[in-house]
Amino acid sequence: MTPTTETLTAERILEATEEVLRRHGPAKATVVDVARALGVSHGSVYRHFRTKAALREAVTKRWLDRTSASLTGIVAEARDPEARLRDWLAALFTAKRRKAGDDPELFATYQVLTGENVEAVGAHITDLTGQLTRIIRDGADTGAFTVTDPPTTARAVFHATARFHDPGYAQDWDQPDIDAQFEAVVELVVRGLRA
Amino acid sequence: MTPTTETLTAERILEATEEVLRRHGPAKATVVDVARALGVSHGSVYRHFRTKAALREAVTKRWLDRTSASLTGIVAEARDPEARLRDWLAALFTAKRRKAGDDPELFATYQVLTGENVEAVGAHITDLTGQLTRIIRDGADTGAFTVTDPPTTARAVFHATARFHDPGYAQDWDQPDIDAQFEAVVELVVRGLRA
DNA sequence: CAGCTGACAGATTTCAATATCTGTCAGCTG
DNA sequence: CAGCTGACAGATATTGAAATCTGTCAGCTG
Structure with a gap:
């Protein structure tokens, strides 16, 4: 939603994930949504979290x-x-x-x-x-x-x-x-x- | 399963319902199943219990x-x-x-x-x-x-x-x-x- | 004629085809 | 060359048409 030029960190991904979960709920929140919210491709998210499950656990x-x-x-x-x-x-x-x-x-x-x-x-x-x-x-x-x-x-x-x-x-x-x-x-x- | 000539009572229906629930589980147990187990039509079950929900509650x-x-x-x-x-x-x-x-x-x-x-x-x-x-x-x-x-x-x-x-x-x-x-x-x- | 049946309408569930998502990775880019 | 992209295969989710179920009731039966 607010693509910045800032470095992609685990912390920023967690923030965005919380926001996506709040908006879409646990059933519909996808890794693609998180990536979109950060203005990056979903492959980049997988650079910081091995799986979707690991991201949600964090x-x-x-x-x-x-x-x-x-x-x-x-x-x-x-x-x-x-x-x-x-x-x-x-x-x-x-x-x-x-x-x-x-x-x-x-x-x-x-x-x-x-x-x-x-x-x-x-x-x-x-x-x-x-x-x-x-x-x-x-x-x-x-x-x-x-x-x-x-x-x-x-x-x-x-x-x-x-x-x-x-x-x-x-x-x-x-x-x-x-x-x-x-x-x-x-x-x-x-x-x-x-x- | 064991069609008898005995009168159809609420008690017999409850017994059969327990059996159907045990066999099929809560999601798949239907009133039709209960009726079949008793050898009657499902309309007869509705004579003793107004709704499926009432039957399950009992x-x-x-x-x-x-x-x-x-x-x-x-x-x-x-x-x-x-x-x-x-x-x-x-x-x-x-x-x-x-x-x-x-x-x-x-x-x-x-x-x-x-x-x-x-x-x-x-x-x-x-x-x-x-x-x-x-x-x-x-x-x-x-x-x-x-x-x-x-x-x-x-x-x-x-x-x-x-x-x-x-x-x-x-x-x-x-x-x-x-x-x-x-x-x-x-x-x-x-x-x-x-x- | 009391109690049961089974056809029926509308609601719900099932199922299979289609769409989307997850996780990977070869290659692009700054 | 570190970090990112996006195409891809397999897994999962969505969708809508068909099947089944719920609840009713007119009429049958013993």
Whole structure:
């Protein structure tokens, strides 16, 4: 669409791919479309990404990483672990809910992409449970939580709150009492962690 | 397949429909197939079910009700509520896991059917959380659990354990550490309930 | 005459021909 | 000569005509 004289980089291709996915959706977005948007031939795209699948995987990773990055701040804070845990879970829920609510079509597009890239999703979940592990370990160290194995407990907390971050439940996130449901689960989980 | 002289009842039609669904899958199972299996014309099936959708809904309800029924025994027992809660959750997980593992194709068929009949699924969930509410209320009464609003807490417990009964997670149920994951979540939840 | 049949209209699905896309690579270009 | 192009073969998707299915109902049958 805006052919420039700038060098063709992986980054520029990823940007263009996101735009094409947003416009055409996951089923109709083709490598030819991406090349056209960049004003190059589709052969050039294959110089940077071996296959269409690799290109889509890279876009998916970028998108997932942006979500993780927005939460690292809470992990690093030097505050009461219980408050940090509550804030982290609420921030994750809020972020996901906003993405699903603000642009449902784009969200659906990324649901298709994550379905194609189970491995990237696995890495993302490892990343998120790693963040949770740090908070829970802090809580165990300060004595706020009673936990024998922080990584296992972090995974348990992540699974127990899945309803509020797993995209598969997105259709429930505009129920009127969803916040009350969230509070009830968080309360149950936090009580289960306390000393 | 086995044309009998017996009267055509809703029950016999449901039986035949299950069989046709098992044989042909949800996409190819037609009302004509069901009629053929019963040795009648398809017009006769429409005498008992107004539409194909109504027929499939009835089959779905029957299937869901069979699952709920298998758990009522645990609810009614006069034992330690915590043990009953653990047993109930384990029984639900075991039942679902067996269904998914024993006949994956049939399980996939019912996943399609439940997707078509969100309302019936809602009723099923209400049924299950109702059973949970009874156990949790017993726990509150005996002082084993500290709970202010049993129905709300029951829903929270149900949501927190979704990974182990929601069919959407069936693909994870044969992970080698799934039992450890289940134990970790149940432990967290039970600790959250205790006085 | 209660219950069933089967022909029918409109909706949906299937299938095969056609078009488009993916991934490669020999050669062009700046 | 590094990076890009565009023609190509095989794979995948689209399309529209034909086949099948859904739901109705007038009339048949036991």
